[in-house]
Amino acid sequence: MSFVTLAFLNKVSDEEAVNILRKFLDNAKKRNKDFEYVWIAERQTKNDAFKGNVHFHMITNKYWKVEKWWNYWIELQIKNGIKPRKKDFKPSSAFDVKQLNSSNIRSIASYDTKYITKNDAKFKRQVWNWLKRVSELYTDFYTTTEFTNQFKRLNAVL
Template sequence: MIVKNTYGTSVAFSTSQFGRVPKHEFVGSALLRPKQKPNQKKQKSKSSAKKKDEIKLRSLSKRSKQKIRKKITCFARCYKRLSFVTLTFLNKVSDEQAVNLLRKFLDNAKKRSADFEYVWVAERQDKNSEFKGNVHFHIITNKYWKIEKWWNYWIDLQLKNGINPREKGFKPSSAFDVKQLNSNNIRSIASYVTKYVTKNSAKFKCQVWNCSRRVSELYTDFYTTTEFTAQFERLNAVIKQFEVKDKKSPVINVKMINLNRQTLPMYKRLDDKNKAI
């Protein structure tokens, strides 16, 4: 048996049933993606040009939600504090226009911060009756924000790009909202991710989520033998255990681990690998 581990979850499976032993101890990083050949890139650009006029609705798949949760957790393990930023718009915007402004905002932040890393996710507004269904963005980042400065910039960026408020001169304070997250508290990070990502089943005419290059390069999982999870059992840290059965794949065993002062040090190998990045 071999076990695939990430913070709080361990999945054991038989290598004989799956037919191969993993090549790498650490996985989940963009660094492990095979590089495209030049001719493949040309072919891809031609096919994408043909589909340029087609409207493709995008949504977060179950796999994407899991990936986002893992990336944010690993991101949080690399920094003592993170910021949770919400960007909303002054008026109704199209998805394409919204994501274009988000990119401009992030590009400006990159220029002014030497070490600026982030993960962003799109969400539909459901509480604002005036702009119901309007897209807004949640960003988890390692940046400290001077709120008045960046609030003014976000408002001005919208005005310069033709997004005007319903009432002249109206500048809602909620347009740029920042909350500080204590990255030492994995549960608080997980609660934010669950609240704003897991429930997100809306469809968009734009990219639904993205992250900075170095966040994409973070490793999210590592392989061990069953001796690793046996340590959690000895500590009575296994919250839940169950088997997953499927007609097309073999049985796998899943253990949900309680993350606390005793168990978090056991993920040091993953912490060290990512801090080196």
């Protein structure tokens, strides 16, 4: 499993961001029929150049060839009208991957849960989503029941 952060080359509207993310995920699903993910939108707070810009965190069951997918993420943005703020600006942080293991899975799940359940930023689009195959039982395997209980409080899990 991997923890992936997807950031943008320049300012982007919420609608543009989700549209580009959808295209990215559709491509990943085409290349791996068993691809599963949960994504969360977050506003940037520490980057003064893009303060308030949306970026995404994902937990996936995919091993990512970083160079290949980093280039694809950059090219996809440019193809969809998100121009780099400076010529040839391709930040390595635009596509960041951390492998999940038994020592960090709970902290990553807690981090994502915090943003799903306590995110007070305003968005014009949904702030999280998961592939339909990701079930409550599968999620619960990696987390405490408090994780899924927070989804239940949001009426996100029946």
